[in-house]
Amino acid sequence: MAASFEYEDSSTGGQKALPQRNPRRRSRLLLWAVGCTLLILALALGLGLGIGLKHRQGGTGSAASSSPSPIPSSTPSAVWLPQVDSSWQIVLDQALNIDDDNPTVEPDVDVFDIDMFLHQNSTTIANLHKLGKRVICYFSAGSYENDRPDSYRFQQSDLGDELSGWPGERWLNLSSPSVRDIMASRIEIASQMGCDAIDPDNVDGYQNDNRLDLTSDDSVEFVNFLVDTASQYKLAVGLKNAGDIIPDVLSRVHFAVNEQCAQFDNCGTFRPFIKAKKPVFHIEYPPSAPSSVSTTDSSDACTATGVSHFSTLMKTKNLDGWVQYCNGATANTNVFS
């Protein structure tokens, strides 16, 4: 297929996304020995050389004036710029189980999106890097969860309504300096862990009942804050869903992570990313997954209007190790259970 990046109508794909949530589940945290700073350093050097010639995108905005803390020595020399048509896998409900002595991972894709806190203090990211994979670290940036290591830091006054369907998880005031401090700390953790990018979830509170009067402008400012902070550590940043604010932040973020644009018939909204040569990591949750995804479901996910050159995969809503791709291939990433 010719690799033409046609710009499809973002205007007619304008059916508003329903309130979307990442349906991941959490499980036990893993306590692992401290990771491999030296390896990360070596990788950072190698990767820096590899992409040093590419020109930086999206870094022209104002830099945050106050760094949360000194930048660790593992900071790479350039932001990773993920490519359109990258292959990927996303697993958020468990920690990946990779053998330190003989690291292997399935499927053999370019990029893994994994829960940040589930892999803190583990060797997983170093192992993925050894295997030539890039790593996107997921955390919730716009919601409070009661079971994260830093949950105690949130102030009651910054918490809004519960997220529909997620007892105990609540929308956050995106303008609160306290919330931003906590997110700056999370980004610093991502950097120390050696993540190549962050996948900050729940930046679309404005399209949900939140009791905080969140607006799309609040989300634009918040995403800019996240990018400013991440850029100090040379971390790439994805925009999760939040189709309405694409025109405002496209130049700053490095990729999109989208859930269910085929199901909601609004994949065209995300085409500006492809046009800008930034990948759209696209997840659909077919009703027939995982036993055997019907050809109808697969076709709905993979041939929906606007999905050309999206990095599409099919998952179950708990985002476990199972995945199916548009070519029919399936895989089960090994996770701790």
Ligand SMILES: *[C@@H]1O[C@H](CO)[C@@H](O)[C@H](O)[C@H]1NC(C)=O
């Ligand atoms: C990782 O280690 C740090 C430092 O010991 C600790 O504060 C943090 O809670 C640990 N994280 C997890 C998820 O165990």
Ligand SMILES: *[C@@H]1O[C@H](CO)[C@@H](O)[C@H](O)[C@H]1NC(C)=O
């Ligand atoms: C959110 O935080 C900002 C900045 O601290 C504050 O001005 C605003 O009143 C807060 N909003 C709500 C609904 O508490």
